[in-house]
Amino acid sequence: MFVRVAVGAVVATRNRRLPHPVLSVMTANRRPRPAPNDRELRLWKVGRALTWAFAAAVLVSGGIFYGLVVLLDFKEIDTTTKLDAKTLFDLVKLSFGVVAGAGALVALVVAYRRQRVDEAGAHREATRLHAERFSQAVDKLGSDSPAVRLGGVHALSGLADDAPTQDLRQTCIDVLCAYLQLPFTPDPGNSDPAHQERHHRYLALRKVRHTILRLISDHYRRPMGTHRSWQGCDLDLSGVTIDCTMDFSEAVFPRGTVNFSGAVFPGGALHFNRAVFCGGAVYFGDAVFSGSAVYFSGAAFSGGTMHFTDAVFSGGTVYFSGAVFSGGTVHFSDAVFSGGTAHFSDAVFCGSTVHFRDALFRGGAVYFRGAVFSGGTVHFRDAVFSGGTMNFRGAVFSGSTVHFRGVTGPVPEGLLSAVGIPVPATVALAAAWLPERT
Template sequence: MTVSRKSRSAQNDRESRLWKVGWALGLAFAAAVVVAGGIFYGLVVLLDFKEIDSTAKLDAKTLFDLVKLSFGVVAGAGALVALVVAYRRQRVDEAGAHREATRLHTERFSQAVDKLGSDSPAVRLGGVHALAGLADDAPDDSLRQTCIDVLCAYLQLPFTSDPGGDPAHQEEHHRYLANRKVRHTILRLIGDHYRRPKGTPRSWQGCDLDLTGVTIDGDIDFTGAVFSSGQVSFNGAVGRLPMGFSLLSALPFLRRSGFLPLG
């Protein structure tokens, strides 16, 4: 998971990196000179131009044409500079907008994580849905992956089995049921997002999914979910085989991911 996350971060850095103005202008002028030279050479070849008459005198009309050509070159250079500056300004604005979106995402992320750590089951459920919504709205893949990692980390917390309906353990039983509801909501959201086609809104396909050591204590519907891309790990996970996984068709995937079906 670390390798793919680093590659996503490096890709985002490359996308937001800006060249220095001097380099950008120099390359733009060089490209313009090469293009102009190529066009001039092509015209010379097409017109079958043999040689330039060096004995011809410079009359007023020719001088005026040269002046117009000079002004045209200056105007073209100015337009080229304006184009480079406008492009750079656009990239700077895009980078600023991305930073602002990242800042807002970070603030919402902190609030959602605080909710996930609450003692109230209802607040934790709100935190789960908030993190799932943040993953959907994340401005880049690395931030989406962070939200998914937090949800997976919650599922990896130590699992406490049901103490039963004994009145002496009623409080523990209610606590188990509340935590079970939160866990099942996370698993349901994972199934919902991984069954959406890759590249469509709210799809998590292509993101890493680390369910190492997770206990699935109920019927979870993964029908139509696709885990074909990204790094997926069920290593050490135990529980019922999720719906949508027939044991025969899912056996190669289960062996690779380390899932241990109990029934």
């Protein structure tokens, strides 16, 4: 019953356009969308429509007539002093033709208006049916039965696919995200027979959560513009515990906001292999990677912004191997690498601005082996290297501006040999790392 009330509150809150803590980040970053019924208000009155239609018809006819005169190179028009029978008959035919054309123009304008009215009526009917289905799906999502909730999840997913407007689709996605952000009772364990029923209920409700996460990633992998694609929609998974596999491989993020801020990744895997980040914003700020494997292998960062600010990498593995940073901005500022492994091996930095400012490397391993710095800017200013492994073996510095000034700690393995002597003007090393002059 608690879930039903909470989800209903989120839905009602969104419909009233009031702030809600669950949707605060997404609402703040969402661009305003036109109201879904705006197109119904753009019909002109009949008199105005006919006036403009006749004026346009006269202008077009006059233009065509003048063009034919010029094209056929007429010098002058013969005139006669008498109105013979043939000329009179031609004038009568011309009069009837003008009247018939005017009638056809009126019929065209009326038919156009009727078509627009029919389309508006169909739109209102589709919106009404959507509202009815939405209410039924949310009611299922708030059921006490996990099986009924699972049905509500699939109903909302299908409703988002069939939504008549982007705004209504976004509402369905928001409700699914809000369900994931609701608090849940942790697993009591299966060792005590008295807790077995609670353990089984926990597993059933976890299945509901995992189904939502799977459906979200499945829809984001579908190419934009195709049926059932959610690319370009906002996605707010801030604070959510993601302990299963989500696959965004080859997804395109051209706009909108995808928010994993404060999310916890204790296990499973998150795939962004060969994904394209060409606009919008993706947030992993304050996220905790404590056991998952996160893959950005072969991903292309060509625009927009990606934030790992204050993220904590305390376990698991994060792969940026072979990623191409050719545009936009990627922030690892104040991130903490205290365990696990982060791979930037063979990554190409050729145009983006990548920030590792004030990042803390005190454990685990971070690899830049074979990375190519050929453009853009990479900042390690004021970062702290206090433990673990930092490896730049085989890296190529051929054009990027790379800053290590203010860095605390020993020089990373292989960095000086990769930079070369003399140090290129585009690479600024910490003072303690500079080779001694002889």
